[in-house]
Amino acid sequence: MFKKVLIANRGEIAVRLIRACRELEIPTVAIYSEADRNSLHVRCADEAYCVGPPPSAQSYLVIDKILEVAEKTGTDAIHPGYGFLAENPEFAKLCKDHNITFVGPSAEAIEMMGHKTVARKTMQNVGVPVVPGTETVDDDDVLASRAKEMSFPVMIKAVAGGGGKGMRIVREEKEIKEAIRAARSEAKSSFGDDTVYVEKYLEEPRHIEFQILADRHGNVIHLLERECSIQRRHQKVIEEAPSMALDDDLREKMGKAAVDAAKAARYWSAGTVEFLVDREKNYYFLEMNTRLQVEHPVTEMITGIDIAKEMFKIAAGEKLSISQEDVKMNGWAMECRIYAEDPFNNFLPSPGKILTLREPSGPGVRDDSGVFAGYEVPLHYDPMISKLCTWGGTRTESIQRMKRALGEYVIKGIKTTIPFHQRVMNNEKFLAGNIHTGFIEDECIMETSDDSEDLMNVALVAAALHLQRKSREGVGTAGPEKTGTDAWKMMGRRSRWVT
């Protein structure tokens, strides 16, 4: 096993990987930008080094600096997490050149799968069905006319895309130009590459993906599927495993397709093969993510396999200790991504200082968090602050636990998407499993409201006691009125009696 591992990432995934290393008894090196000096991953790691100013292009994406830290500290492996350099083949190659093990697949596999149109071709060659789509086109007008030929709706996608960024759905011709511009601009700032192409947009598809584990000796298995159909702005926000849409037969077929896909890419490490499944249960290869994924915990919970630790073992050259037959589906797991966003205000990011943090616990609850009380959520990075997962013997139990856990979760000082998840967990269609990637938009989740006038009264009672106490202590009320905006400013939405 490795002598020392550098985690080339931040936030919850860096903490997750440090935990894995701690359990494997491998010392860890964290890197951080100047904005992240007070981050949890810096506190948890055995060593920590600053690699530059807040913008990730000047810190977390600067390969030279990261390799310099690795060499200085005697690191013999680097785990890239997800995002940042995780799917950068150049980084994987440079690690190898420096005799440092890149904890992930080969540079060649990343390159092949990272280029979405190349990946699609590879899959077609091994007989895995793909969604109809174009090649990449540089000229916006040509791309727009190609899109028109396919008939709307279509999806503009960045070839280097991931995490929902650099994607735009287009339903009418008049929207196409602006959508291409926006997708290119987002792709450029997220991945440094503005190449896009167009795919046919399936109506109400489910997003179902298979987790792959493959060693460097040619053994490939899958760890069953995850359903990630609950998306907002093409970004997954709630995931579960297994999926209600699959029966054993379809699961086996898609699992085999996923394994075939990994084999075609000569893949090793953990990876994910994503499919869209339409109403008639046809499935189409969407893309392969050549990294550990945000939503890996739900698979860990139903299989008992620690995917992060397996990645380290595979990178160290070990053979898989489990075969496909050893993978047993046990119960049901649910994940809610908690973002520092205001769900009542169009999900606007809500950076700021976390004043109070009380995490849920008890039976069947796992919280993978990257924050703590006193932490200031910076505005330079993705606003996801934690992943709340629950396990249950059945889907119903996992949802009941999630409702319970969401109710216990207190994060004060910033707005979070907890109220959004609570609404989804009470949505009839969600409970029945009638979901697809357009679910959030269709259901207008945030416009539903519980009729909790009683609780509003309790809130007023508590606030009145609070104000009375404050005025007695003579603080805060006598001063001049602050003008202009403030943290509680409401914008573009009706105020709520009840939420």
Add this chain to the structure above:
Amino acid sequence: MFKKVLIANRGEIAVRLIRACRELEIPTVAIYSEADRNSLHVRCADEAYCVGPPPSAQSYLVIDKILEVAEKTGTDAIHPGYGFLAENPEFAKLCKDHNITFVGPSAEAIEMMGHKTVARKTMQNVGVPVVPGTETVDDDDVLASRAKEMSFPVMIKAVAGGGGKGMRIVREEKEIKEAIRAARSEAKSSFGDDTVYVEKYLEEPRHIEFQILADRHGNVIHLLERECSIQRRHQKVIEEAPSMALDDDLREKMGKAAVDAAKAARYWSAGTVEFLVDREKNYYFLEMNTRLQVEHPVTEMITGIDIAKEMFKIAAGEKLSISQEDVKMNGWAMECRIYAEDPFNNFLPSPGKILTLREPSGPGVRDDSGVFAGYEVPLHYDPMISKLCTWGGTRTESIQRMKRALGEYVIKGIKTTIPFHQRVMNNEKFLAGNIHTGFIEDECIMETSDDSEDLMNVALVAAALHLQRKSREGVGTAGPEKTGTDAWKMMGRRSRWVT
């Protein structure tokens, strides 16, 4: 299912049960003593009523008051948790008389198993082996001479005992009188009954128990075993499931004996049949606990069955939805009981205010806590504040996770047994599974110390920065020196450079 459930308990187990009810969508009623107004269980429940002054004899044990609250609130079921009234047959009977379901076994079963010597006879009748021992004897001198006849070592045990209370081991004749006195006195104050008897004390036995689930229709299954050999003062402090001492054969035999025991008592609800297992793998019935046990989470983690919820379903008259064949052993679980005690000072209770609380989380970690930051641990009750559990695919992984989780757990303001658990998790014999009920005493756990002079230097660095900051703010250092004792007073032990 029930309309409303009253939880006749406090602390972590009340919180555990409220969580179960929340997941089952049953409203809950908490009761509390005047010392517990600021408790977590009061905050979590839907309703809460004070039942009296701090001493439990005037609050949590006052049946009339509890039934009064139950009737006033329209409660149709009462869960007693463990301790307090959990094994009081009179309480079970009175609940029935008031048309309130007691969430537990029948009064008759409690009575039969609660009386240790009656229980022993019942077991002998159905062919389950028991530890050699006496009847109850009121006269101390007669009991002492009966003990002498059995040859030392022997164990004095309260017939109404449980949770390690009212027990004393006696190795030499000269100790017997004081031991009987102490056992009687503890039994009297804990259970209101000072009847004791004497059992042969097995040398280096393992404590292994089987979790039982039985419905009101005669179906009885077991949920495998737990090993609870790590005890201090005859009280379990670390538990795990399964046990390294059992192979499939012995597991099946003991499991059958446990099921037979439950059937002999016409038992329903959750219960535990405890055995001692000697070096030659002979097993002896020890006692049956007719309640939910502290250590039930480890069984939940390896079977996926929520025992607390099952108790409610059984009490509501439902048939078991699982058969013995459905019970599958999945991985390994470990539990460390966190007490508000100072492990460096002879485990003296350490009540006080919790200033900071950061609970561990991430993969495979479950914390069943009864406290929060700002909570004042009262001195009237059991000092257990939480149960930290970890799950792993193997015993080794569950221990690695436990070490990781213990390292993440921060409780400031009071002393806890976390450092004790860290030492056990690093003990060679424990890692090898060579454990027995005398393990803690034999290994002198708290006298081992890690050689962490480096960390001591870091502690001094941090403290110096802290003091500098404090003096700059002009607080705390100029005042008169406090005399006498204080929270950090060291007593009866050498100071530690390193811990």
Add this chain to the structure above:
Amino acid sequence: MGYIAKISGEQVPVSVTGEDEYHRIKVGDKEFVVDAFWTQNDLISLIIDGRSFQVDIHSANDNYGVMIEGEHFEFELYDERKALLKSSAGLGTEGAQEITTSMPGKIVKVLVSEGDEVSEGDGLIIVEAMKMENEMKSPKTGVVKKIGVGEGDAVEAGSLLVIVE
């Protein structure tokens, strides 16, 4: 003490009498007898008629954010004296609406011009913050009275973007 809560433009009188742990609190015409236990300044356990609530409070000036059982409530709350001052100063919010940004970001696009008529929900301006583009929509139907920024501007938290009247 007498207070005024302002919720969705509606004013609700709230009064507190009683001392120590038991308080009588009137909200509108409903009265509550409240057993309150303060753990910290901003965490209270309330027991009202047997019902138990754990309440987290966040206040900034007169604005209150209150969390109970995972639900969030927001409103303004001030004492009667200040309520009088407010009404005499005409600080109602019925008229002009200021659209501000709550975090630093960059103005990607301005979709309207001063003098334009807009409907509630129309897009006004696109701001990039935390790597996402966000469209600020009009809170009401009216006329764009002022645009405070231009395309490409970097803006601070609290910057005035647009006024719609």
Add this chain to the structure above:
Amino acid sequence: MGYIAKISGEQVPVSVTGEDEYHRIKVGDKEFVVDAFWTQNDLISLIIDGRSFQVDIHSANDNYGVMIEGEHFEFELYDERKALLKSSAGLGTEGAQEITTSMPGKIVKVLVSEGDEVSEGDGLIIVEAMKMENEMKSPKTGVVKKIGVGEGDAVEAGSLLVIVE
């Protein structure tokens, strides 16, 4: 600033120079360059030569309890001025040892009498607290100089039980 730490009776000089986030701190004759970030008054992130530590501090008077990576450390720490005062006042702890109780309880049994010779580890007194009987043992070999309580007494936190010299 110069400080004195007292650990297991040993005195260790500690000095702090440097400002803001980078400090030079000498412990004995070892020097550390420290990057310190304070989250709260009692929670600090330290990075020393690349090594990262999350440190929780609890202080009461001169007594410090410090938690790092799940390990607990205890010592006294005061500035040099106070160290001088202490030494001139002869506040050493080598001589008489006071056995006190840190919580309220009841004296169940007194096992020794004034004037008895006791060895380190001998039982002195049994106190019941939190439903458990606890035997207080002698911290040193010596003579019981004083017994401050009698059997059946209820005692408060901090009560003097026995002095062994």
